[in-house]
Amino acid sequence: MSASTPVVRLRQAGRRFGTHQALHQVDLTVHIGERVALLGASGAGKSTLLGLLNGSVAASEGTVEVFGRQFVDLSPGDVRALQRRIGTITQGLDLIEQVRVLHNINAGRLAQWSSPRAVASLLWPRPDDSVRAALRRVGMEWALHERTDRLSGGERQRVAIARLILQQPELILADEPVSSLDPARAAETLELLRAPGRDATLVVSLHQPALARQHCTRAVGLRDGAVIFDAAVDDLTADLLSDLYALA
Numbered sequence: 195m196s197a198s199t200p201v202v203r204l205r206q207a208g209r210r211f212g213t214h215q216a217l218h219q220v221d222l223t224v225h226i227g228e229r230v231a232l233l234g235a236s237g238a239g240k241s242t243l244l245g246l247l248n249g250s251v252a253a254s255e256g257t258v259e260v261f262g263r264q265f266v267d268l269s270p271g272d273v274r275a276l277q278r279r280i281g282t283i284t285q286g287l288d289l290i291e292q293v294r295v296l297h298n299i300n301a302g303r304l305a306q307w308s309s310p311r312a313v314a315s316l317l318w319p320r321p322d323d324s325v326r327a328a329l330r331r332v333g334m335e336w337a338l339h340e341r342t343d344r345l346s347g348g349e350r351q352r353v354a355i356a357r358l359i360l361q362q363p364e365l366i367l368a369d370e371p372v373s374s375l376d377p378a379r380a381a382e383t384l385e386l387l388r389a390p391g392r393d394a395t396l397v398v399s400l401h402q403p404a405l406a407r408q409h410c411t412r413a414v415g416l417r418d419g420a421v422i423f424d425a426a427v428d429d430l431t432a433d434l435l436s437d438l439y440a441l442a
């Protein structure tokens with residue numbers, strides 16, 4: 195991959211679930227360091243698009259390239275190698291509830307370790323400096339040995355981001371990471387999503403256009419599975435947004 199290869203390139207990408215076309219004819223190119231907000235009403239296709247980008251959802255039509263590679267062309271080992279470069283925060287956060295925070299944070303780098311080391315870390319987790327640093331970055335160092343299910347929603351969200359910081363992904367995909375947070379926490383969380391590195395590329399689905407304006411460089415509007423605008427956040431107008439959220 196050369197320096198100018200886009201991080202993401204979708205050409206006429208589509209996804210059908212049965213007879214329902216959840217995404218159709220999506221063209222999207224994202225370059226390194228961009229922060230792209232996906233906007234659109236419920237059911238518009240935002241999660242499906244994020245799924246195409248991390249390989250958890252296969253395209254029914256068109257092509258999906260991430261770091262210049264297409265998931266469909268890769269062996270399972272190469273798919274995992276590609277996915278290690280991608281950090282995903284899902285709506286459910288994917289934390290293991292009944293274990294200590296340390297376990298969940300370590301999960302951010304299991305894929306980088308040999309199998310014996312990964313198993314040892316699950317049985318006898320030991321915090322090292324990078325674990326403490328990741329938790330400190332999100333203001334949660336005190337929670338290292340807390341049980342995950344005793345934390346508040348906002349605290350759990352920060353643990354998920356600390357795990358991402360440890361993974362050091364080049365591409366971060368976040369699916370409505372702030373939908374259940376108050377405005378101050380939402381702004382703080384979006385700031386933290388930049389923590390893994392200023393060069394990291396972010397694609398984040400959001401329900402609040404104001405947050406896209408503050409924290410992203412670009413906004414892509416999805417309606418009924420199609421891209422209806424792709425604009426710099428400064429060019430987001432009331433007209434574009436009212437088309438996006440208008441009831442059919």
Ligand SMILES: Nc1ncnc2c1ncn2[C@@H]1O[C@H](COP(=O)(O)OP(=O)(O)OP(=O)(O)O)[C@@H](O)[C@H]1O
Nearest residue numbers: 211214215216234235236237238239240241242243
């Ligand atoms: N696994 C699936 N099986 C069947 N239909 C699906 C599946 N995943 C998504 N869909 C459908 O595809 C459409 C797009 O869903 P998607 O979850 O991508 O929307 P979204 O914009 O992320 O919505 P929300 O903002 O509510 O999370 C919806 O009509 C949804 O019901």
